[in-house]
Amino acid sequence: MSVGTESLVTVTATINGEPRTFTVPGHRTLLDALRSELGLTGTKSSCTEGECGACTVMLDGHAVNSCLVLAAEVDGHEVLTVEGVSVDGGTDLQQAFLEHGAVQCGFCIPGQVMSAEYLLSRNPDPSVQEIRDAMSGNLCRCASYNRIVEAVRQTATKRVSTRG
Ligand code: FES
Ligand code: FES
Structure with a gap:
């Protein structure tokens, strides 16, 4: 990491498996850097104060x-976003969300x-x-909680049986 004039910070990190270098104001959050500097808009911004999990x-x-991590803090670290865990057509988990009707507004x-x-x-x-405990920090205004839990449970069951 190098700190330049006007409190700009150059960050080098592994983002979704790829080395990326970007320059941001020192106060920029990781959330905003992902969306603005790196074009990774899959990560959503909502409360911006650690309350919603979006x-x-x-x-x-x-x-x-x-939203609670400064972009500068990820210098030298690995970040994985939803783009990094996705595949064309959706992963098994993402398909399960769809099949269970968990995706309302999305x-x-x-x-x-x-x-x-x-x-x-x-x-x-x-x-x-x-599952409920682990995901209690992720709020859903559409109240798809039961469907989300079912989707995660089904995915777990399938993955475990596949691994044998
Ligand atoms: S936007 Fe980060 S927790 Fe809500
Ligand atoms: S599906 Fe709309 S907020 Fe969760």
Whole structure:
């Protein structure tokens, strides 16, 4: 990281597996840098104060609210966004969200997907209560909570059975 004039900060980080270098004002959040400097608009901005989970990404493998992280803090680190866990046509998890009708307006879904992937990376076969607890920081104004839980549960079951 190098700090220049006008409090600009040059950050080099691994974003979705690719090395990226970008320059931002020192006060820029990771959320805003992802959306504005890096064009990764899948990560959504809502409350901007750590309350809703819409901006969830993974930082060095841990789910974080990117609105609470400065872009400068990710220098030398790895960031994974919803674009980085997506595939053409949707992952099994994303397909499950669709099949269960969990995607209403869709605004919260990228954050829900990241929190669910984080949970499944830590706990491949979570109970319904464990899913509810792990995803309690992701708010859904469309109140798709039960459908989201069902989608995560189904994905876990399928992944576990596939891995045998
Ligand atoms: S926008 Fe970050 S938690 Fe709401
Ligand atoms: S699907 Fe609309 S906020 Fe969750």
